[in-house]
Amino acid sequence: MWFVEQLPSAIRNQLDEEAIYCAQTDLNEAGQFIPLWLIVTANAVSVWDSDGNKLQRLPVSDLRGARTIEAIGGGTLVADTAAGGRLLLSYTASYAAVFEYAAKLITALSAGEALPDAVEADYPKMCPDCGMMISINDSKCPACRSKSSVLLRMLEFAKPYRIQMLIAAALLVVTTLIELIPPYLTKVIVDDVLRPGNMGSALIWLVAGLACTEAVLAVGQIIRGYLGVWIGARMMGGIRTAVYNALMGMSLAYFDRRQTSQFIGRVNQDSESMRQFLTDGLMWVGGNVLKLIAIILVMLSMDWQLTLWAILPMPLIILFSTRIWPKVRKRWYRHWRATFRMNVQVGDSLSGIRVVKAFGQETVEKRRYAEASEEAVVQNIRMDGLWSAAFPIFALLAGTGVLLTWYYGGRAVLEGSMTLGVLMAFIVYLGMFLGPLQWFSQAVNWTNQAFSAADRVFEIVDTPVDVPDDPEAKSLEDVHGELVFDQVSYGYETHRTVLKEVSLSVGAGEMIGLVGHSGAGKSTFINLVCRFYDPSSGSIKLDGIDLRKVKQEDLRRQIGIVLQETFLFDGTIAENIAYAKPDASPIEIMRAAKIANAHDFIVRMPDGYDTRVGERGHRLSGGEKQRVAIARAIVHDPRILILDEATASVDTETERQIQEAIARLVKGRTTIAIAHRLSTLRDANRLIVLERGKVAEVGTHDELLRTEGLYYQLVQAQKEMAYSKGSRV
Amino acid sequence: MDKANLYELRALVPDRIVLYRSPGGLLQGSVDGIVYPELLLYRTFPLQHPDRYISVRAEGTEIGIIENPQQLDEASLQELRTELKRRYFLPQVEAVRSVRQKGDLWEWELDTDAGALRLRMRNLHDHVQYHGDHRILLTDLNGRRCEIPDRMKLDTQSRKWLDDVL
Numbered sequence: 001m002w003f004v005e006q007l008p009s010a011i012r013n014q015l016d017e018e019a020i021y022c023a024q025t026d027l028n029e030a031g032q033f034i035p036l037w038l039i040v041t042a043n044a045v046s047v048w049d050s051d052g053n054k055l056q057r058l059p060v061s062d063l064r065g066a067r068t069i070e071a072i073g074g075g076t077l078v079a080d081t082a083a084g085g086r087l088l089l090s091y092t093a094s095y096a097a098v099f100e101y102a103a104k105l106i107t108a109l110s111a112g113e114a115l116p117d118a119v120e121a122d123y124p125k126m127c128p129d130c131g132m133m134i135s136i137n138d139s140k141c142p143a144c145r146s147k148s149s150v151l152l153r154m155l156e157f158a159k160p161y162r163i164q165m166l167i168a169a170a171l172l173v174v175t176t177l178i179e180l181i182p183p184y185l186t187k188v189i190v191d192d193v194l195r196p197g198n199m200g201s202a203l204i205w206l207v208a209g210l211a212c213t214e215a216v217l218a219v220g221q222i223i224r225g226y227l228g229v230w231i232g233a234r235m236m237g238g239i240r241t242a243v244y245n246a247l248m249g250m251s252l253a254y255f256d257r258r259q260t261s262q263f264i265g266r267v268n269q270d271s272e273s274m275r276q277f278l279t280d281g282l283m284w285v286g287g288n289v290l291k292l293i294a295i296i297l298v299m300l301s302m303d304w305q306l307t308l309w310a311i312l313p314m315p316l317i318i319l320f321s322t323r324i325w326p327k328v329r330k331r332w333y334r335h336w337r338a339t340f341r342m343n344v345q346v347g348d349s350l351s352g353i354r355v356v357k358a359f360g361q362e363t364v365e366k367r368r369y370a371e372a373s374e375e376a377v378v379q380n381i382r383m384d385g386l387w388s389a390a391f392p393i394f395a396l397l398a399g400t401g402v403l404l405t406w407y408y409g410g411r412a413v414l415e416g417s418m419t420l421g422v423l424m425a426f427i428v429y430l431g432m433f434l435g436p437l438q439w440f441s442q443a444v445n446w447t448n449q450a451f452s453a454a455d456r457v458f459e460i461v462d463t464p465v466d467v468p469d470d471p472e473a474k475s476l477e478d479v480h481g482e483l484v485f486d487q488v489s490y491g492y493e494t495h496r497t498v499l500k501e502v503s504l505s506v507g508a509g510e511m512i513g514l515v516g517h518s519g520a521g522k523s524t525f526i527n528l529v530c531r532f533y534d535p536s537s538g539s540i541k542l543d544g545i546d547l548r549k550v551k552q553e554d555l556r557r558q559i560g561i562v563l564q565e566t567f568l569f570d571g572t573i574a575e576n577i578a579y580a581k582p583d584a585s586p587i588e589i590m591r592a593a594k595i596a597n598a599h600d601f602i603v604r605m606p607d608g609y610d611t612r613v614g615e616r617g618h619r620l621s622g623g624e625k626q627r628v629a630i631a632r633a634i635v636h637d638p639r640i641l642i643l644d645e646a647t648a649s650v651d652t653e654t655e656r657q658i659q660e661a662i663a664r665l666v667k668g669r670t671t672i673a674i675a676h677r678l679s680t681l682r683d684a685n686r687l688i689v690l691e692r693g694k695v696a697e698v699g700t701h702d703e704l705l706r707t708e709g710l711y712y713q714l715v716q717a718q719k720e721m722a723y724s725k726g727s728r729v
Numbered sequence: 730m731d732k733a734n735l736y737e738l739r740a741l742v743p744d745r746i747v748l749y750r751s752p753g754g755l756l757q758g759s760v761d762g763i764v765y766p767e768l769l770l771y772r773t774f775p776l777q778h779p780d781r782y783i784s785v786r787a788e789g790t791e792i793g794i795i796e797n798p799q800q801l802d803e804a805s806l807q808e809l810r811t812e813l814k815r816r817y818f819l820p821q822v823e824a825v826r827s828v829r830q831k832g833d834l835w836e837w838e839l840d841t842d843a844g845a846l847r848l849r850m851r852n853l854h855d856h857v858q859y860h861g862d863h864r865i866l867l868t869d870l871n872g873r874r875c876e877i878p879d880r881m882k883l884d885t886q887s888r889k890w891l892d893d894v895l
Contacts, residue, residue, distance in 0.1 A: 073818035
């Protein structure tokens with residue numbers, strides 16, 4: 001098998017029977033980063049070091065099972081024997097999944113049960129090039145990625161605008177060359193026209209020529225600038241949309257594993273860095289390289305010896321530039337961090353202003369802000385100080401080239417071996433070319449940033465969708481709403497199943513209440529019905545059709561959800577109610593709100609249904625939000641309704657109103673409801689009690705009370721709670 | 730244990746605790762005369778007071794807190810230290826070999842008491858945590874952590890690397 005091949009040959013040669021499983025840990029018994037190996041065969045579990053020394057061996061017949069003890073930054077694998085627990089090995093956190101599985105396997109082996117399947121995804125991913133571990137957030141090793149392929153893919157985004165880009169590039173070449181003409185004309189004027197006794201007829205033409213080139217140059221630069229902006233904005237829009245669309249296509253599992261906040265940055269900043277590189281960056285670097293080469297060629301053609309003197313300081317400038325930029329970056333970073341901390345401080349104390357005031361801590365907060373501000377001031381001075389020193393030094397270095405030119409060129413003019421015009425042209429050309437040089441190493445940095453941004457963007461675009469639409473997916477028209485769970489198992493991580501072989505059938509129009517401790521699998525159950533995830537095994541059927549065979553859009557159209565944490569989008573109340581059906585008429589919206597017990601409070605607000613809610617809008621109370629959400633579900637008119645703790649965290653009166661609204665809403669719909677307050681499930685046709693991912697009890701409220709099982713205990717516990725709460729008030 | 734005690738923090742008397750290791754390598758011990766076949770130790774203030782206020786647990790419930798393990802007998806103290814070191818895997822940095830920016834990642838080459846370690850970070854501000862003036866906690870992209878107990882006690886070369894970036 002694939003994992004046996006990884007064994008060091010020193011161990012493999014000593015194996016006398018076939019390994020069922022083996023795994024590497026990264027810690028030895030003394031807690032050093034030295035790998036050890038765990039080998040499981042049909043008869044024994046053993047631990048080896050890389051040199052092939054057997055450290056431990058336990059016959060399977062002695063074993064009762066194995067387990068992991070989670071620790072901080074790692075864990076230990078322990079085998080249970082008749083004589084007590086025995087420590088097999090320790091590992092760091094990255095190997096937790098591997099040994100979690102190993103424990104399961106050893107337990108199954110010692111009990112003589114069927115062995116669980118090994119999953120390669122549980123293994124820490126290693127970069128094949130550098131051997132470093134790759135984090136779960138990255139699909140590729142971030143340090144070893146091919147830059148050329150990234151560049152090609154970035155250029156893909158520029159493809160739709162290739163005509164405009166070609167025009168811009170052509171203009172770039174032309175304007176660069178035109179820029180070189182004026183100094184040359186100056187030379188001609190000085191050398192050939194401005195001579196005593198010259199009639200000056202050529203002067204007017206040359207000046208006209210100068211004017212012309214300046215005019216053409218200006219026009220060319222205007223067009224190029226506009227094109228650059230146009231292409232840039234379009235391209236950035238394209239990249240942003242590509243990323244956003246890819247994100248929207250991802251399953252919920254993708255977001256579970258990542259911080260959502262990082263995406264906001266990715267979508268905006270990364271596309272901006274890419275755009276900057278593709279438009280400004282490429283143009284700037286291309287234009288300046290071209291200019292440098294052209295200038296050097298022109299200078300060489302005029303006087304090669306003087307050219308050498310003139311470009312003598314060039315290596316110095318490049319050297320200085322490569323030295324100074326990292327320092328600037330570092331200080332810039334420190335400054336950024338100080339400002340960042342200061343902003344966090346403001347945000348923190350302002351959003352917690354009630355607490356600050358209530359505890360009378362204004363003075364402390366003021367002092368903390370003053371400290372953060374002072375730090376920002378210091379860093380600001382350090383950064384801008386360096387900045388303001390850097391440019392004069394560049395100018396000085398560039399100036400030495402001009403000085404050298406003046407001295408050696410001037411001597412040549414005095415000796416008569418060179419004309420004054422050539423000297424003047426040299427001076428002007430020098431001024432043109434020393435400028436861009438100081439920015440070159442910074443351009444390298446920009447390029448790097450763009451590449452890493454592009455990489456992150458492509459990572460999102462490339463991620464395969466976990467819950468794909470079947471190509472032969474059927475569209476759903478009218479649905480009765482009969483749901484059948486057949487031996488459904490699911491785990492968010494492959495080695496930890498949350499739902500285990502749940503079988504259940506829910507009739508059309510039936511209301512089911514899901515009950516159980518937190519972590520029993522209630523939410524997972526609902527997530528599977530919505531097909532936010534696909535079951536690891538078993539199937540869920542809606543009207544006899546496997547959910548995997550149904551178009552997701554159609555499925556979601558049949559499902560309405562009211563969650564505990566109601567999310568209202570930025571917009572008016574009417575828009576929020578009509579979220580799933582944007583063409584709903586005002587009458588429809590009001591009717592829904594009326595059923596949801598929301599109409600009255602909405603009408604009482606000054607802006608009525610046009611009240612803005614969401615992030616920046618009017619603040620609705622929790623109960624009000626709930627009822628808006630219920631109205632939203634009513635307009636949606638789903639066949640299947642999911643209520644997740646819909647009445648938690650509201651007062652009794654509001655709860656009653658929501659209850660009423662819900663009672664009207666569930667009529668005739670297949671409903672699955674989760675509630676901690678068991679009293680809210682009174683109307684349910686059946687209650688399903690989940691315990692550790694399995695269906696423990698099924699029945700009506702009364703039936704379950706009579707059997708005095710798990711449900712009975714839950715109800716008792718709640719009564720006790722209510723009692724103790726009541727007595728305290 | 731009666732119910733009232735569940736809500737009361739129990740300070741353990743050092744004289745009445747004995748810690749030792751089972752033949753299988755697990756921590757065992759007796760507290761107030763009761764023998765526990767498997768004990769787990771938790772640091773309650775892992776950063777501020779790593780060596781004090783140790784929570785002793787068996788089968789998921791807390792038996793009590795050892796306020797100052799120094800008062801335990803020598804053998805028990807030794808076992809406590811070994812166990813904490815194993816449970817709180819936090820290599821101590823002995824030298825900084827280099828800190829470099831590679832692409833958009835910061836790469837740290839470190840020597841720790843557990844061997845050479847290479848960490849990668851996306852940025853410094855999220856992954857470098859200061860505790861006091863000289864103590865630094867490093868966390869990498871994959872969640873691996875290590876600690877610089879006192880940056881002033883590092884050799885000059887290491888300090889120079891740190892000064893460059895921090």
